[in-house]
Amino acid sequence: MLIKKTDDIKSSEITDEPLYFNRRNFLRGAVLAATTTATGWLYKSLTAQSQVTQTTDKIATVTSQSTGLLPNDKPNSFEEITHYNNFYEFSTSKQGVAPVAKNFVSRPWSVEVTGLANKPKTFDLDELIKLGQPEERIYRHRCVEGWSMVIPWVGFPLHKLLKEVEPLANAKFVEFVTVVDPTQMPNQRGTEVLSWPYVEGLRMDEALHPLTLLATGLYGQTLLPQNGAPLRLVVPWKYGFKGGKSIVKIRLVETQPRTTWSSENPREYGFYSNVNPTVDHPRWSQATERRIGEFGRRDTLMFNGYGEQVASLYEGMDLRKFF
């Protein structure tokens, strides 16, 4: 189960906000080092997809909300992030996703933003990236299964896109519909694994929160298929399954959408699914987690450590009831 670390980044490199840009340069160096020492196919796929690298170079500012890293957090290696994945459309084996997804074609790609909006619109991916002005966001990622990583995403806050379409006042929720393509995704040829498409959702205020990210890359490179190319959602204070991969449609709706995992098993996977160490999964404790690449377990943090930024969204809600 354990994946060997290939390009350790010293924890002493994790710094506070003022040193952010230096650290970012360091990470870019680490990517290059990993690239030259990794296998040939990796090198090829990275150099072939240099577009977002160039775009991210232009990022001028990163707000303090974008980091929130703790002293003992260090980014997982590119190898770990791209070879330990949940993406059931391709495979239910975490190590099996990357090889099966390897040739997934995600260009051209467009995202339809529809529903309760003044200006619904279908965006071409490149247009979307330009609009969003990608920035780097290093977030903790906590899977409901009890493991975690630290991932240096490249992306832009979802609110930038939502603002473009002008949501109507009765748009209370946002639904994220991901791709259906059984020719490229073997597990979509049946419904044994899940019913397709994989759908997720957020309340409008969660969707508009500055931490909520549409990711188009990681480690300064466009996303590989296994991480949700070309566009996936990242909601760092919620369990990982809330972050739908390979999104094709974003719908603004009035009532809480039916999401894949909460309809599959509402007792185990709630609509909100905020990381909460005090609410156990019916089949296992959520109090601790295993950081990929580490031995032993760490304590899981309320809201995955982002409580200061997001706890106010849930004031007055019983987080044991609305899980």
Ligand SMILES: Nc1nc2c(c(=O)[nH]1)N[C@H]1C(S)=C(S)[C@@H](COP(=O)(O)O)O[C@H]1N2
């Ligand atoms: N379309 C789709 N999105 C998905 C999943 C999936 O199976 N299909 N798995 C989810 C789960 S359980 C997790 S933990 C994260 C994993 O993202 P990563 O592989 O990039 O770390 O993606 C989420 N998004």
Ligand SMILES: [Mo]
């Ligand atoms: Mo997950």
